[in-house]
Amino acid sequence: MTAAPLTTDATTPPAPAGPLLVARDLHVAFGPTTALAGASLEVDGGEILALMGPSGSGKSTLLHCLAGILRPDDGTVAFEGRDVTAMSDAERSALRRSEYGFVFQFGQLVPELTCEENVALPLRLAGVARREAHSTAREWLDRLEVPDIARKRPGQVSGGQAQRAAVARALVTRPRVVFADEPTGALDSLNGERVMQLFVAAARETGAAVVLVTHEPRVAAYSDREAVVRDGRVREQVRA
Numbered sequence: 001m002t003a004a005p006l007t008t009d010a011t012t013p014p015a016p017a018g019p020l021l022v023a024r025d026l027h028v029a030f031g032p033t034t035a036l037a038g039a040s041l042e043v044d045g046g047e048i049l050a051l052m053g054p055s056g057s058g059k060s061t062l063l064h065c066l067a068g069i070l071r072p073d074d075g076t077v078a079f080e081g082r083d084v085t086a087m088s089d090a091e092r093s094a095l096r097r098s099e100y101g102f103v104f105q106f107g108q109l110v111p112e113l114t115c116e117e118n119v120a121l122p123l124r125l126a127g128v129a130r131r132e133a134h135s136t137a138r139e140w141l142d143r144l145e146v147p148d149i150a151r152k153r154p155g156q157v158s159g160g161q162a163q164r165a166a167v168a169r170a171l172v173t174r175p176r177v178v179f180a181d182e183p184t185g186a187l188d189s190l191n192g193e194r195v196m197q198l199f200v201a202a203a204r205e206t207g208a209a210v211v212l213v214t215h216e217p218r219v220a221a222y223s224d225r226e227a228v229v230r231d232g233r234v235r236e237q238v239r240a
C-alpha cells in the first residue's frame with residue numbers, strides 16, 4: 001500500500017481562508033421603516049443557504065445588501081475579504097457581473113429575445129464570441145431539461161420553463177454566488193420542486209453558493225442551512 005503524500009503540490013488550490021461573504025451588523029431604513037436592525041450573516045463557498053422568516057422581516061433587504069445591490073446605512077458586507085460597502089457603484093456592478101448570478105420570482109427574461117438568446121446574454125456581455133455563447137446556452141437549457149424552448153420567446157413558454165431559463169442564465173457564467181429571491185414563488189408546488197432540484201444540482205456542479213429567500217419550507221428543505229430573519233436581524237440558524 002502506498003501512503004498518501006503528506007505535502008501538497010503547487011497545483012493544489014489553497015484552503016479557503018474563511019467564509020465567502022460576511023455581512024456584519026447591517027442597518028437599513030426606508031424613511032421611518034426599519035428594514036434591517038443589526039443583521040449579521042456569513043455564507044460559505046458552495047453552500048445553499050435559505051433565508052426564511054415572516055413577511056416584512058427584512059429577508060429581501062438582506063439579500064440585496066449581500067448582493068451589493070443596496071448599500072446599507074451602517075455595517076459592512078465583504079466578499080472574499082473585500083469590503084463591498086466601500087466600493088464605488090461601478091466597482092460593485094463589476095463585481096455583480098463577474099462573480100454573482102441572480103434569479104428573481106418572475107424570471108425577468110428579456111421579452112424580445114429568445115430563451116437561448118437570454119441565456120447567452122451574460123456570456124455575450126462578458127465578451128464570449130456569439131457561436132460559443134449560444135452553444136453554451138443550449139447546453140444549459142438541456143441541463144435544465146428545456147431544450148425545446150431555445151427558439152421561443154419568454155412569452156411563449158410556461159412559467160416553469162421560463163424559470164428554468166432564468167436559472168440557466170444565472171449559472172451560465174459560473175458565478176461564485178447566485179442570489180435568488182423567491183425563485184419558485186410564482187410556480188405550483190410540483191414545478192417549484194423540480195426547478196429547485198435542478199437549480200441546486202446545477203449550483204453544486206459549478207460550485208456556486210446559493211442564497212435564496214423563500215417562504216416555503218419545501219423549498220428551504222433543499223438548502224444546507226436555514227437562517228431565520230425576524231425584525232431585521234438573523235435570529236437563528238439551523239443546519240439542515
Ligand SMILES: Nc1ncnc2c1ncn2[C@@H]1O[C@H](COP(=O)(O)OP(=O)(O)OP(=O)(O)O)[C@@H](O)[C@H]1O
Nearest residue numbers: 030033034035053054055056057058059060061062
Ligand atoms: N423600497 C422600499 N421602500 C420602503 N419600504 C421598504 C422598501 N423595501 C422594503 N421596505 C420595507 O422594509 C421592511 C423589510 O422589507 P423586506 O422586503 O426586506 O422584507 P421581506 O422579509 O423580504 O418581506 P416579504 O417576505 O414580504 O417579501 C418592510 O417593512 C418593507 O415594507
